[in-house]
Amino acid sequence: xxxxxxxxxxxxxxxxxxxxxxxxxxxxxxxxxxxxxxxxxxxxxxxxxxxxxxxxxxxxxxxxxxxxxxxxxxxxxxxxxxxxxxxxxxxxxxxxxxxxxxxxxxxxxxxxx
Amino acid sequence: xxxxxxxxxxxxxxxxxxxxxxxxxxxxxxxxxxxxxxxxxxxxxxxxxxxxxxxxxxxxxxxxxxxxxxxxxxxxxxxxxxxxxxxxxxxxxxxxxxxxxxxxxxxxxxx
Numbered sequence: 001x002x003x004x005x006x007x008x009x010x011x012x013x014x015x016x017x018x019x020x021x022x023x024x025x026x027x028x029x030x031x032x033x034x035x036x037x038x039x040x041x042x043x044x045x046x047x048x049x050x051x052x053x054x055x056x057x058x059x060x061x062x063x064x065x066x067x068x069x070x071x072x073x074x075x076x077x078x079x080x081x082x083x084x085x086x087x088x089x090x091x092x093x094x095x096x097x098x099x100x101x102x103x104x105x106x107x108x109x110x111x112x113x
Numbered sequence: 114x115x116x117x118x119x120x121x122x123x124x125x126x127x128x129x130x131x132x133x134x135x136x137x138x139x140x141x142x143x144x145x146x147x148x149x150x151x152x153x154x155x156x157x158x159x160x161x162x163x164x165x166x167x168x169x170x171x172x173x174x175x176x177x178x179x180x181x182x183x184x185x186x187x188x189x190x191x192x193x194x195x196x197x198x199x200x201x202x203x204x205x206x207x208x209x210x211x212x213x214x215x216x217x218x219x220x221x222x223x224x
Binding site: 001004033041042043044045048094096099101102103104105106107 | 144145147154155156157158159162202206211212213214215216217
């Protein structure tokens with residue numbers, strides 16, 4: 001399965017600032033996904049990022065707050081904009097094809113003060 | 114609305130015993146189900162999957178059972194070991210690869 005690396009692994013940020021999270025895959029993949037996992041909870045899909053097209057956002061998530069880039073088949077970024085304490089979560093990148101299991105990075109642990 | 118959920122939030126078992134983690138789903142159109150294990154500080158790790166045309170699938174020390182009649186999914190871990198302590202998530206994969214996760218069950222293995 002693909003090896004997925006996320007940077008940074010954790011960060012502590014001031015409210016009102018923005019942070020860009022990077023996701024690098026060791027092979028070319030069509031579909032990449034970004035999830036949020038709030039403390040002690042399950043994973044919620046933020047958006048699907050396909051190369052060459054705009055990201056598709058789930059209900060409750062908007063591009064202005066979580067802009068996503070997908071410049072090629074091995075890389076994506078998620079920006080958390082104008083952060084507030086409610087954005088403190090683990091942000092996870094995954095890759096997968098339809099009907100196959102998704103594989104995840106180890107996530108970015110974000111705390112906002 | 115449609116959801117994927119779990120019956121128990123926590124499960125504590127003795128080392129060497131078998132563990133059973135349950136999951137309920139409500140969308141009869143779902144055709145693919147996955148179990149993930151998430152250890153502290155890590156991302157979810159794929160354990161085993163099953164498609165809707167099957168009712169049982171076995172892996173190494175793990176078995177997944179699918180009961181489509183009652184929309185129920187379970188993960189059985191044989192001879193549970195301390196390294197099995199983690200949070201386990203079931204996930205429902207719909208046709209367009211839109212994956213939905215259940216709430217998670219924390220498994221604790223007592224020595």
